[in-house]
Amino acid sequence: MAEVVGEMVRSRTRDEILSVAARLFSQVGFKGTSLHDIAVEVGCSKATLLYHFDSKEAILLELVAPAARDLAALDAKTSELDTATAQEAAIEGFVDLVLAYRREVALIYADLPHLLEHPAFADLQPATTRLVTTIAGRSADPAAQIAARVLLAGITAVAIECDDPAELRPALVRVARRALVPGA
Amino acid sequence: MAEVVGEMVRSRTRDEILSVAARLFSQVGFKGTSLHDIAVEVGCSKATLLYHFDSKEAILLELVAPAARDLAALDAKTSELDTATAQEAAIEGFVDLVLAYRREVALIYADLPHLLEHPAFADLQPATTRLVTTIAGRSADPAAQIAARVLLAGITAVAIECDDPAELRPALVRVARRALVPGA
DNA sequence: TCAGATCTTGACCGATCGGTCAGACTGTGA
DNA sequence: TCACAGTCTGACCGATCGGTCAAGATCTGA
Numbered sequence: 001m002a003e004v005v006g007e008m009v010r011s012r013t014r015d016e017i018l019s020v021a022a023r024l025f026s027q028v029g030f031k032g033t034s035l036h037d038i039a040v041e042v043g044c045s046k047a048t049l050l051y052h053f054d055s056k057e058a059i060l061l062e063l064v065a066p067a068a069r070d071l072a073a074l075d076a077k078t079s080e081l082d083t084a085t086a087q088e089a090a091i092e093g094f095v096d097l098v099l100a101y102r103r104e105v106a107l108i109y110a111d112l113p114h115l116l117e118h119p120a121f122a123d124l125q126p127a128t129t130r131l132v133t134t135i136a137g138r139s140a141d142p143a144a145q146i147a148a149r150v151l152l153a154g155i156t157a158v159a160i161e162c163d164d165p166a167e168l169r170p171a172l173v174r175v176a177r178r179a180l181v182p183g184a
Numbered sequence: 185m186a187e188v189v190g191e192m193v194r195s196r197t198r199d200e201i202l203s204v205a206a207r208l209f210s211q212v213g214f215k216g217t218s219l220h221d222i223a224v225e226v227g228c229s230k231a232t233l234l235y236h237f238d239s240k241e242a243i244l245l246e247l248v249a250p251a252a253r254d255l256a257a258l259d260a261k262t263s264e265l266d267t268a269t270a271q272e273a274a275i276e277g278f279v280d281l282v283l284a285y286r287r288e289v290a291l292i293y294a295d296l297p298h299l300l301e302h303p304a305f306a307d308l309q310p311a312t313t314r315l316v317t318t319i320a321g322r323s324a325d326p327a328a329q330i331a332a333r334v335l336l337a338g339i340t341a342v343a344i345e346c347d348d349p350a351e352l353r354p355a356l357v358r359v360a361r362r363a364l365v366p367g368a
Numbered sequence: 369t370c371a372g373a374t375c376t377t378g379a380c381c382g383a384t385c386g387g388t389c390a391g392a393c394t395g396t397g398a
Numbered sequence: 399t400c401a402c403a404g405t406c407t408g409a410c411c412g413a414t415c416g417g418t419c420a421a422g423a424t425c426t427g428a
Contacts (some may be wrong), residue, residue: 013375020211028297031215035416045377050417052375110294113212146342146352147359154338158330175331179363197405218385229407234387236405 007148014052016042021059025096026106026160030060030114035157061120064108068124074135075127083138090134095172098156099165128152135180144180151176198236200226201367205243210344214244214298243302248292251285252308258310259318267322274318279356282340283349290344312336314350319364328364334358 020041024033035046035056042049053059074093078086098105108115108124115121136148155172162168177184204225205241208217219230219240226233258277262270282289292308293297299305320332339356346352361368 006216027211029215029294031213032298033415036414046417047377047419048375051377056416090227098268110213142351143355146355147362149336149342151334152338153341154334154336155330157337157341158333160267167326171327171330172334174327175334175363178331178358179335218384220384230387230405231389232405235407238384 011043011047014040017044017049017052017059018063022063022103022107025060025063026103026110030056030107030111060107060115061118064104064115065120067097067100067108068121070097070101071131072123072127075130077132079130087137088177090131091176091180092173093144094131094135094152095155095169095176097160098159099162099169099172100106102160102162102165105156109156109160135176137180139181147179151179197226197228197232201228201233201236201243202247202321205289206247206291209244209247210287210294214240214291214295244291244299245302248288248299249304251281251288251292251350252305255315256307259314262318263314270318272361273320274315275360275364276321276357278315278362279339279343279353280338282343283346283353283356286344286346287342288351293340293344319360321364321366331363336356337364354359 018036021033021038024037024041035049037057039046039049049056049059053062066128073092078090078093081089112124117127132145132148132152135152136144139145155176158172159165159168201222205217205222207227208221211217221235222243223230223233233240243357258274258281262277267273278306296308298333300309316329316336317331319336320328323329339360342356343349343352
C-alpha cells in the first residue's frame, strides 16, 4: 500500500512536469522553453526535473512517444485493408489521432527534423509517407499524393489550435473525404 | 559610379546574411539558429551581422516583411470582389504567394506567436482571418471555415517542402477548389 | 529508533547566447 | 597625401543555458 502511495506521489511530480512541459513546448517550442521555465511553472527546481528525467530532451521524447506509437499502429492497421476501406479508416483514424494528441502532435510538428534524428522515431517518416499513400487512395497520381499531404498537414494544423474536438471531428473528416475520395 | 559599386558591395554581404539566415531559420528555427551559426556560414563575424542589422530579430523581421506585405495586399484585393470571384482569386493568389515565399512562409509559420507580438505584423492575424473567410466562400457555416483553414494550412505546409513550384501549383489549386468550391 | 530509499535543492559548472566597442582596414574624393 | 566614410573584427560583456552533486528532508519498514 505504501508502495502505491509512493508511486502516486512520484507520479504526481513527474506527471506535472510532463503536463507543464507539454504546454510550454507547444506554445513557444522546445528551444524556446528552458528548464528554468518548466521548473518555475511546476514549482520545483531544475535539479528536480533532471532527477525525474535524464535530460530536457528526454522530457520531449516521453511526451511525443505515445502519439508516435499510435501513428505507427494506425499505419500498420490500414496496411492490411483494401484500398477504399483503408482510405476511409486512415482518414478517420488520423483525424482521431491528431485530435487525441493535439499538443504532442504540435511538438512533433514543430521539431520534426530534430526528432527524426532520434532512433526511437526512425519509423515516423516512413509511417507518415505510407499513411499519405493510403489516404491518397493508393493512387500513383502525383496530384493525389499532393492532395493527401495537404489534407494531413492541414488537419494537423487546425487540430492543434482546437478547443472542442467533438465539434471539429465531423468537419475535418468531411473536408478530407471531399478533397480525396472519388465521388464524395 | 563609386557609390553604385559601394552599394553593390554593401548589398552583397547583407544579401548573403539574409540568404543564409533564411535557410537556417527555416531548417532549425529562429531559436535553433545562433548568430554564430549564421556568421560561420556567411564567412564573417557576429559583429558584421550586427553591423548590417540592428539585432538577430531584425534579420527575421526583414526576411518575412515582403511576404507579410503581399499577404495583406492579397487580402485587400480580394475584399473588393464578389464572393465567387473573390474565392477563386484568393485560392490562386494564396497558392502563388506561398509558392513564391516558401522559406519566408516557413519562418512565419514556425514563429507566428513571436512575430505577432511585433507591431509590424499586427495585421497579419486579421488579414489571415479575412482570407480564410474569403476562401470559405464567405460562408457562415463553421464547417466551411474549418475546411478553409485546413486547406490554407495544408497548402502552406506542402509548399514549404516543395522543390518544383511550377509542378505543384496546379495540384494545390485543384485540391483547394475540390474541397472548397461548391460543385467543383 | 534507525537504516535505507526516495525526493528535493542551492550552489556551482562549462558552454553558449546576443550584443558592444575600440580599433584596423579599405576605398574615395578633394 | 589625407580626412573621412564604410566595412569588418577580436576581445569582451552580462545573461542564460543544460546539467551535476553533495547534502538535507521525508517517508517507510523492520
